[in-house]
Amino acid sequence: MNIGHFMTPDVSRVAGTRRETRDTWTLRLEPPRNAAAWSYRPGQFNMLYAFGIGEVPISISGQVAGDGTLLHTVRAVGRVSAALTRLRKGESVGVRGPFGTPWPMDLAVGRDVIVAAGGLGLAPVRPVVRTLLEQRGKFGRVVLLFGARSPAEIVFRREVERWGRRRDAEVLVTVDHASPDWAGHVGVVTTLVKKAAFDPGNTVAMLCGPEVMMRFMVAALRSSAVPDDAMFLSMERNMKCAIGQCGHCQFGADFVCRDGPVLRYDRVRDRLSVREL
């Protein structure tokens, strides 16, 4: 690996922005001159650098087919992420990547696929859902289980509704706290598992969301007989180098930037319940 290249950000121009929820924006980024870095696999992330402020890992939430612009969906939680959400069309951002392990799309071929996402966890799996639906014939049943805090915090809402109208996919959405205008499911995302139809012995499950939500989701899938080696989780840890050099993102024996973020559940099982690891 040419570390020098991966350590220096390319400069990318913001081609457009879109507000997803109160605190979450999607940035559409133009390919920098080094266009090789612009192909990615679902599940991978880039390090986005808000100039003069700092750099954070952000998953790639899609790519626009026509012009190749790359989408990143950012929630403002602190200094850097807030600065990224303030970027507007024409402004610049530093980009390093793509980094990390992808979702196991090859393994999913011919099997039922459950994508289980919570909150902003839908962003890193959106490319998965898009691929599953675009290449629908390659997969068994396609199930999306998605939980959000409230209807107002559902990211990509229109797209989720479009997915929900398809007859060749089962899209179940629930919120923890309903508003009066919400006519859908209310309750935690794990309650959706029993409502979905899939063959547990021939299923690949991809989980993305807060760690505690993934732990509960694993338990629900396990009680529906999905084996441990068929579940994949996207882990989050703070990062600096993103190339397996600094140890900042260490998670037991793994560096999340290099060995993850997508890890098979049986590999992380014993570490998941350990606090502050």
Next chain:
Amino acid sequence: MEGLDEVIREHPFFRDLDPRFVSLVVGCARNVRFDAGQYLFREGGPADQFYLLRHGHVALEMVSPTGGALTFQTLGEGDIVGLSWFVSPYRWAYDARAIELTRAVSLDAVCLRSKLDEDHDLGYEVMQRFVPVLIERLQGTRLQMLDVYGHSRAGAPGS
């Protein structure tokens, strides 16, 4: 049209129930339907039924601090509605409202409780099916309380 015993045997709550017990349960059961907006029960009322949902959806609601109805859970086909029928003083703790046309099997709680008292094997069987539902709902409530989507592990103190 399926008979009540078949409906009960096939409902996830009673699946694989011993046929002897099925006939005891059927003795307390009847088919019911609720139109959209109709209440299955209201908070404070006597918990003298419980429901095995067959079709449709039901919202469980409580009065929010601002006075409006707040849905804290929706239930659908294969779920049971009503937990308080099992525990004294047998009063509903929330409202249950049909969101759409809903069909269910209603079990008369007084009838069922007396059968559980008489036949402890049936009592234990029902208990074994009932407690996991209670635990699942309790876990769900805990998760809701944690408000998990507001926080993430990355950047947490000590990480």
